[in-house]
Amino acid sequence: MNDWAGRTATEIAAAVREKRVTPREVVAEHLALIERLDGRVGAFRAVRAGASLAEADALGAREDLAELPLAGVPVAVKDNLAVRGESTRVGSAATPDTPADADHVTVARLRAAGAVVVGLTNVPELCVFGTTEGVHGTARNPWDPARSAGGSSGGGAAAVAAAMVPLALGNDGMGSLRIPAANCGLVTVKPGHGVVPAGIGEGDWFGMSENGPLATTVADARLMLTVLADGALPDREDSGALRVAASLRSPLAGVTASRPYADAVREAAGVLMKAGHQVRRADPPYPASLGATALAHWTAGTSVDARGLDRRLLARRTRVHAAVGRRFVARVSTGEGRQRLRGRLEPFFAEYDVLLTPALARRSPKAGPWHERGWLRNVVANSAYSPFTPPWNLTGWPAMTVPLDTLPSGAPCAVQLVGRPGSEAALLELAGRIEVLRPWRRTAPPVSV
Known part of the structure; x- marks a missing residue:
């Protein structure tokens, strides 16, 4: 591995600020790795080789370089967020190949912090599914290339796991950050509503979609989330031991967690108890109707996003998903179903500060x-x-x-931490304790091509 590809964003930014390396050198090394590996991984829909080097040169000449938290850090952006001068295809042949006039606000914040956008990452069409493939390519898990990286932020997760970039910007409407992060051994945070600007598609899937980071360490995830939140991420007040509920119960009836993911929860519970937190086995009171509620919102969000697109150019699974969702748009637009769910779960989160669950039930599909x-x-x-x-x-x-342990294949396993509104800092703190006590291998072995 070369000198800077594979380093954390925190390390790279510090080195650039201290002028131990130039932004161009950092970006050039990552571009070289992308060129060597991405034919096998399929992380990128578009690589901005010339543009990113020019931007790195301009960054290196700035007088305020020492003040930039992400100075010279290469980042990848999910292909449903606007990057100035690049088209936003959202994984589809039905979207226009027209360059964006301006950056999405989250991309603008990353650039203002000194990051350099090296490319746009692959997504499933309209970011609908938990695997990433389509007319622009297939994103594979660098730890296990026979398996999907997950979705819909699969390209970004694959890019970070393969060390092609230290950070990627993605978003999460039904798990689209957490699913690929779990598959690829990464840290991610889906922030609570309003912490980071959304502006994803046509209405953010009724307010369910949030932008967030994909990183290899808790420190990098915290750094990027703070930038995305414009520095507004609150610090957690030191309130001592947190009350953690550990649950293996699936929210979806009939689906159970496989043994590796169940074991990961038990192991994480032990780690958190060792760190001084109060951990008990307790299941949230998921309603029996949760699966139907989730399906209605999932399909309705796609139905809204598909409006105005040429249906003949959409994949059949997308067309059907949107057609199913049309009958639910009016119902889910009221927000009543989501409010009922919050009301049912709020007493549980009054008793417990954090919920610990498996991140997935089993490994991703082939x-x-x-x-x-x-x-x-x-x-x-x-x-x-x-x-x-x-x-x-x-x-x-x-x-x-948060990554924890490995699957029988050698690919990463992971757990999920959930908190009440405003608990992002507390979740990051817990994840940091897991990282200290059970550190993980940050990036995958080199992928053969």
Whole structure:
């Protein structure tokens, strides 16, 4: 591995600020790794090689370089957020290939902090599914290339896990950050509603979608989240031991966590008890109707995003998803279903500060042309492996994924931490304790090509 690809964002920014390396040198090394690896990984829809080097040169000449928290850090951006001068394709042939006039606010904040956008990452069409494949490519898990990186922020997770960038910007509407982060051994935070500007698609999937970081360390995730929140991320008041509920119960009836993910929760519970927190086995009172509520919101969000697009250019699974969702748009627009869920779960989170669950029920499906397969087959595959993430988009509460242990294949395993509104700092603190007591390998071994 070369000198800077594979380093953390925190390390790179410090070195650039101290002028031990130039932004161009850092960006050039990451671009070289992208060129060598991405033919196998499929992380990027578009690489901004020339543009990012020019931007790195301009950054290196700035007089305020020493004040930039992400000075010279290469980042990748999910292809549903605008990057000035680049088209936003959202994984589809039906979207216009027209360059954006301006950066999305989150991209602008990253650039203002000194980050350099090296490319836009692959997503499933309209960011619908928990695997990433389509007309622009297939994103594979660098730890296990036969498997999908997950979705919908799969390209970004694959890029970070393969050390092609230290950070990626993604978003999460039903688990789209946490699912690929869990597959690829990364740290991510889906912030609570309003912490980071959304502006994702046509209405943020009724307010369920949030932008957030993909990183290899808790410190990097905290740094990027703070930048995205414009420095407004609150510090956690030191209130001593947190009350943690450990649960293996799936929110979706009929789906259970496989042994590696259940064991990861038990191990994380032990780690947190060792760190001085109060951990008890307790299950949230998920309603029996939660699966139907999640499906209604999931499909309705796609129906809104598909408006105005040429249906003939959409994949069949996307067309069906949008068609199913049309009948639910009016119902979910009221927000009543989400409010009922919050009301049901709030007493649980009055008794417990944090919920600990498996991040996934099992490893991701095999990488392949899922966009060419039937809608029901996609929905069943997604639901069977990622039932633990959707409730927290419906409530709008913060949740994060933390690597812990490995699967029998050698790929990473992970747990999920969930908190009440405003608990992002507390979740990051807990994740930091897990990282100290059970450190993980940050990036995958080099992927053969």
